[in-house]
Amino acid sequence: MNITFIGLGNMGAPMARNLLKSGHRLVVYDLVPAAVAALVSAGASAAASIKAAAAGAELLITMLPSSPHVKSAYLAKDGVLANIAPGVILVDSSTIDPQSAREVAAAATAHGNPMADAPVSGGTGGAAAGSLTFMVGATPDLFAQIQPVLANMGKNIVHCGASGNGQVAKICNNLLLAISMIGVSEAMSLGASLGIDPKVLAGIINTSSGRCWSSDTYNPYPGVMDAVPAARGYTGGFGADLMLKDLGLALDAAKHVKQPVMLGALAQQLYQMFSARGTGAEDFSAIIKLYSQGQSR
């Protein structure tokens, strides 16, 4: 298939590589020439502009940092919609607010281009390994058409309902993830301060009603689990600043529909406090440092 891929950052580049490996012909575009050059050396063709990238595409995928980038890429005069043939399918894998995703998809539909939102989870590791989860907002027909292509980049391709619902699923999951991770941080830190062995406490929680992914798969307390960021100084994994971005999207979306999210709002402030210390590049489980006693780490 002739696929155009726009946005070759930490996530987009390995995703585009997996499309090449699966035998698709790829035209790529990015503002950073080195990012384009790296994909060209892997077999892609470079386009000099979005307009040029859009020409001849059978499917166009974008992977961009935030909703202003997405809106500009699709809606600007020199953007995708002004320069692509009607009928070409559009997939945005950026993580943005559901409202913007629905606006752009509505504009695309009006132009004759079916469009899906398909944000991912799994991080740069999952992008490289082709094991991402795609959360897709699309009509059933459109989902059926793009599913095989997304399967070249991911392991779980989940249909979340109509346009925008891929974004809804992602930000709701990550809202809960942030709350759970802070909850585990508080429970583990409190237990340790009260004198229980953190490994024993984690074992009890993981077989009880406090059980959660943040505790049984990604425990933030150092020494409780191997092969998690807490075991390697909170390097790798999912950066605290990326979690902060997703919390911002969840809170903005909540404001839009006047939905209270009390713990979510406090979670955002706590990640903001963590980021303000200059440690936002650490894994998001490092939030437990806000709770540590007797040392400023």
Place this chain on the structure above:
Amino acid sequence: MNITFIGLGNMGAPMARNLLKSGHRLVVYDLVPAAVAALVSAGASAAASIKAAAAGAELLITMLPSSPHVKSAYLAKDGVLANIAPGVILVDSSTIDPQSAREVAAAATAHGNPMADAPVSGGTGGAAAGSLTFMVGATPDLFAQIQPVLANMGKNIVHCGASGNGQVAKICNNLLLAISMIGVSEAMSLGASLGIDPKVLAGIINTSSGRCWSSDTYNPYPGVMDAVPAARGYTGGFGADLMLKDLGLALDAAKHVKQPVMLGALAQQLYQMFSARGTGAEDFSAIIKLYSQGQSR
């Protein structure tokens, strides 16, 4: 074995019944005569006072509402320690703060009575079925001695470390449980307000990093799961006021060791807000009602 059981409330009564069924000889005491009478008709002997109940016991178990009750039962002039033979093992299954548990256990040890804290989870259903989880704070020797007796009332008997650590494990787990339940309530309510099918959202969360017991086993959103309190008007289960009690214990313990618990403190306020509406007897998953839109339910 000759066992004395003090405290025959909603939890204590079915626990005592299971000891009788296991063939132990039971002497029981409670302030409520009807509670004593019910156990006597099941085969127990009634004692007229704690002093009388303590005489001849080989093992004494208490199941009381809160730490003032526990302190009074053990430490008062007419209480357990003043009236029991040195050497008799003491087990308190009440849920109280770890500090009080350790104080009482230290007094018992000074009197020559080994004492364990052994709070439970599993609710009145688990107490009746003999499937409770016991979280035990005790020396390894003491744990080995009481484990077979507790196994007559529970399925999982977990050694959590030294004195008080049973209470620590319980309140830390329940702190995290309250936070998770509110987190799930916020994520599910936000998703529904943003237009995703709650069942679809729960399915995605349950296979993603937001996965937790409150979502995959006890989802608070009506219609998502069968056979949970949300499917039967939030009746049965674990009452919101009991969760509020456990949050109070966790927050008090945290204050004692100057441990911040930011989400835990907000969770306490939210359960307080819920209880203030007069609905504290509903299951704790009904906290999601604070987040519902378009109707005051």
